[in-house]
Amino acid sequence: MFNLDNIIRRNIKVLAGYSSARDEFEGMAEVYLDANESPFESKVNRYPDPNQKLLKSRISQIKGVSEENIILGNGSDEIIDLLIRAFCNPGKDAILTLTPSYGMYRVTSEINDVTLQECMLDELFGLDVLKLLSHVQQHTKLIFLCSPNNPTGSIIPLQDIMSLCREFKGIVVVDEAYIDFAESGSCVTLLSTLPNLFVMQTFSKSWAGAGLRIGMGFGSKPIIDVLKKIKPPYNISSVNQNRALSLLTDTAVLNQRIDYIKIEREKLYQSLRSFPQVLQVFPSQANFLLFKVNKARKLYEYLAQRGVVIRDRSTQPLCEGCLRVTIGTYTQNQQFINLLNQYYDA
Ligand SMILES: *Cc1c(COP(=O)(O)O)cnc(C)c1O
Numbered sequence: 001m002f003n004l005d006n007i008i009r010r011n012i013k014v015l016a017g018y019s020s021a022r023d024e025f026e027g028m029a030e031v032y033l034d035a036n037e038s039p040f041e042s043k044v045n046r047y048p049d050p051n052q053k054l055l056k057s058r059i060s061q062i063k064g065v066s067e068e069n070i071i072l073g074n075g076s077d078e079i080i081d082l083l084i085r086a087f088c089n090p091g092k093d094a095i096l097t098l099t100p101s102y103g104m105y106r107v108t109s110e111i112n113d114v115t116l117q118e119c120m121l122d123e124l125f126g127l128d129v130l131k132l133l134s135h136v137q138q139h140t141k142l143i144f145l146c147s148p149n150n151p152t153g154s155i156i157p158l159q160d161i162m163s164l165c166r167e168f169k170g171i172v173v174v175d176e177a178y179i180d181f182a183e184s185g186s187c188v189t190l191l192s193t194l195p196n197l198f199v200m201q202t203f204s205k206s207w208a209g210a211g212l213r214i215g216m217g218f219g220s221k222p223i224i225d226v227l228k229k230i231k232p233p234y235n236i237s238s239v240n241q242n243r244a245l246s247l248l249t250d251t252a253v254l255n256q257r258i259d260y261i262k263i264e265r266e267k268l269y270q271s272l273r274s275f276p277q278v279l280q281v282f283p284s285q286a287n288f289l290l291f292k293v294n295k296a297r298k299l300y301e302y303l304a305q306r307g308v309v310i311r312d313r314s315t316q317p318l319c320e321g322c323l324r325v326t327i328g329t330y331t332q333n334q335q336f337i338n339l340l341n342q343y344y345d346a
Pocket of ligand 1: 074075076077078102146150175177201202203204205210213214215
């Protein structure tokens with residue numbers, strides 16, 4: 001059975017978190033002389049809400065998750081770091097991830113002197129749950145999964161996530177940065193039944209807010225409370241909280257954009273497949289496509305020299321010859337395909 005007390009670091013468990021002026025007085029006042037701020041109005045002379053109440057209340061409505069089950073970070077990257085620092089003792093504990101996957105799990109574990117264990121996906125980027133579980137050791141505290149996975153675009157079935165949560169005594173983190181582009185649903189619906197599931201989403205992809213640096217974490221209240229205790233109190237600026245709220249006002253626009261990207265993804269998938277020189281195009285549930293060619297680096301450079309930059313993933317495990325292209329606007333995708341035509345006609 002999952003027991004948070006068994007996996008939280010002892011120093012974090014006993015830590016008395018920082019209590020900010022805005023934590024200690026929550027109501028509305030006429031005169032604020034409690035936080036050593038400047039009294040001169042500049043639109044940003046006051047500290048931001050450390051609990052991001054307004055923003056969380058809107059996210060709660062959209063995602064169907066209670067506010068007490070939400071944490072916001074300075075990008076998902078901060079949430080990854082908070083998870084590792086809360087649960088993994090440096091020099092002793094480990095996290096387990098899949099390869100190939102998002103690079104920040106490795107970097108963040110290494111910064112924190114936490115061992116990285118990796119389980120290879122199969123040739124078609126599928127996950128073998130039993131194989132993953134066989135990598136778990138006594139000091140494995142967190143499993144990081146990414147679904148849809150970056151850079152492969154593949155998805156992990158909810159069934160597999162459920163079995164993993166039941167078998168693993170630590171926390172299963174599912175990074176859903178690209179979930180809005182997927183046909184299958186988010187695993188936030190499983191949160192109420194699985195106390196050791198933690199889900200991450202972000203403003204950086206479908207919400208068109210990468211510049212804001214806001215990541216969302218969803219989990220059981222005890223896990224969220226631990227992360228809240230160790231996060232920097234004012235980790236989301238007031239400017240960014242307000243901009244995020246305005247991005248969230250229009251879910252109709254969001255859905256139109258998601259549909260647009262999915263249609264463009266299908267067109268780009270077909271175009272790429274029509275080139276005999278493109279050896280493989282992997283089906284994707286995200287806003288990018290991974291495809292395989294001979295001499296990937298040469299094609300990458302040809303495109304970059306002509307102003308179209310994609311991502312060379314060919315040095316990643318299982319990704320030999322692979323390039324990753326983000327789905328852009330119709331015109332941008334057209335520019336990319338035109339250059340591919342030129343390249344292969346020449
Ligand atoms: C883009 C991406 C993110 C987003 O990170 P932010 O710090 O929120 O911008 C998270 N996870 C994966 C796998 C990504 O590809």
